[in-house]
Amino acid sequence: MSNQTLINYILGIADNSLILGQRLGTLTGHGPSLETDIACTNISLDLFGQVRGYYQYAADLSEEDKTEDDFAFLRKEREYKNVLLVEQPNRDFAYVIARQYLFDVFHILQMQELQNSKDENLAAIAKKGIKEVSYHVRFSGDWMKRLGDGTEESHNKIQEAVNNLWGYTNELFMMTEADKEAAEAGIGVDVSKLKDTYYNRVENLLKEATIEIPESKYWQKGGKEGIHTEHLGYLLSDMQYMQRTYPNMKW
Amino acid sequence: MVAEQQPHINKKLIDILESVSDPEVPVLSILDLGVVRYADFEDDGKVSVKITPTYSGCPAMDVIGDDIEKALTEAGYKSKVKLILSPAWTTDWMSENGKRKLEEYGIAPPMDATADKAALLGNAKIVKCTNCGSTNTHLVSQFGSTACKAMFKCDDCQEPFDYFKCLT
Numbered sequence: 001m002s003n004q005t006l007i008n009y010i011l012g013i014a015d016n017s018l019i020l021g022q023r024l025g026t027l028t029g030h031g032p033s034l035e036t037d038i039a040c041t042n043i044s045l046d047l048f049g050q051v052r053g054y055y056q057y058a059a060d061l062s063e064e065d066k067t068e069d070d071f072a073f074l075r076k077e078r079e080y081k082n083v084l085l086v087e088q089p090n091r092d093f094a095y096v097i098a099r100q101y102l103f104d105v106f107h108i109l110q111m112q113e114l115q116n117s118k119d120e121n122l123a124a125i126a127k128k129g130i131k132e133v134s135y136h137v138r139f140s141g142d143w144m145k146r147l148g149d150g151t152e153e154s155h156n157k158i159q160e161a162v163n164n165l166w167g168y169t170n171e172l173f174m175m176t177e178a179d180k181e182a183a184e185a186g187i188g189v190d191v192s193k194l195k196d197t198y199y200n201r202v203e204n205l206l207k208e209a210t211i212e213i214p215e216s217k218y219w220q221k222g223g224k225e226g227i228h229t230e231h232l233g234y235l236l237s238d239m240q241y242m243q244r245t246y247p248n249m250k251w
Numbered sequence: 252m253v254a255e256q257q258p259h260i261n262k263k264l265i266d267i268l269e270s271v272s273d274p275e276v277p278v279l280s281i282l283d284l285g286v287v288r289y290a291d292f293e294d295d296g297k298v299s300v301k302i303t304p305t306y307s308g309c310p311a312m313d314v315i316g317d318d319i320e321k322a323l324t325e326a327g328y329k330s331k332v333k334l335i336l337s338p339a340w341t342t343d344w345m346s347e348n349g350k351r352k353l354e355e356y357g358i359a360p361p362m363d364a365t366a367d368k369a370a371l372l373g374n375a376k377i378v379k380c381t382n383c384g385s386t387n388t389h390l391v392s393q394f395g396s397t398a399c400k401a402m403f404k405c406d407d408c409q410e411p412f413d414y415f416k417c418l419t
Contacts, residue, residue, distance in 0.1 A: 035392035035402065042394040049308025053336060124337035128307055131339065131418050139393055 008178035014054035015082035021047035073243035085168035098161035101140035113189040148209030170219035285344025298330040306398040367417035380405035
């Protein structure tokens with residue numbers, strides 16, 4: 001496998017955490033309560049920590065003398081490989097929780113496989129991250145139940161969020177060319193094999209939370225190939241502002 | 252796994268490293284915390300130190316790295332500090348002395364994994380209030396003021412307090 005393919009594979013994982021981390025980070029001081037505000041920003045911090053591990057590794061592999069900041073702040077929209085789910089806007093707390101839960105379940109399954117990677121660096125990041133992601137999924141899963149089985153208002157809101165985000169879940173299991181090569185080399189995770197476990201786990205929790213499982217007729221896709229929803233451009237212009245205004249800043 | 256968990260630290264460097272404290276929990280030295288995995292002299296006379304983060308995104312790591320270099324410079328050594336991720340930090344690496352100091356400081360120390368899960372899921376009242384010692388406490392939030400802590404409240408003395416989460 002070429003270095004560039006491995007970099008593409010790493011970015012595919014890392015960009016999910018970066019973009020979701022940025023979404024959660026903007027809740028700083030805006031969470032619905034102090035505890036949830038702190039929780040969302042803590043999760044954001046964990047994700048950024050993992051991202052730095054991935055980007056530093058990608059920078060080491062890169063032959064163009066790149067740094068972690070180049071990967072985070074100086075790519076164009078079409079160069080980001082995150083799934084569409086994580087770039088969806090915060091809208092309200094139900095959306096934040098539904099997006100988080102739908103991603104967390106995937107994330108933990110992915111990490112559990114990645115820790116067996118033949119690539120030492122990726123295995124180490126996954127082993128470290130798995131401990132953090134188990135807290136994330138516990139938090140988002142608890143809130144799914146609390147909102148779903150809560151008041152009529154909270155139930156309706158989480159149901160609407162799940163309905164609207166459901167169509168983005170299938171993309172999690174699509175394999176890019178880099179995914180396929182990395183999986184064949186024993187370095188990457190074959191995410192297509194995680195699908196059944198994922199939907200079983202998610203649907204069980206939805207039932208427990210009295211949330212109806214949506215029937216999606218159309219699955220959204222494109223993020224992994226760089227074709228994003230309109231929301232990513234706004235997110236990036238916000239996130240990249242400092243680096244582009246004051247070049248060569250370090251995070 | 253015991254061999255993997257024992258850090259390699261040259262005895263001559265212990266006192267210097269002991270003087271560096273965790274910037275977020277200043278009562279703990281970085282040795283109490285268990286984040287120093289390796290410290291020894293290289294062939295060129297420089298000191299090489301390897302540290303591992305408690306949490307991937309722990310913002311204190313950069314400060315800890317700088318503080319180690321500063322302490323070693325003051326002791327007359329040139330040094331380089333490297334961040335390593337593997338093996339991943341666990342709360343088991345925190346010294347008994349460190350756990351005692353944490354409790355005195357007002358942060359409930361981490362328990363073993365099974366007890367921790369029960370406590371964080373609210374199934375068992377086992378986290379001891381750092382103010383009055385009662386175990387009649389409840390979890391307020393799984394996430395606290397720093398990445399490594401959860402928030403608890405005592406139902407007897409009504410005092411809120413931090414609990415250092417268990418990572419194994």
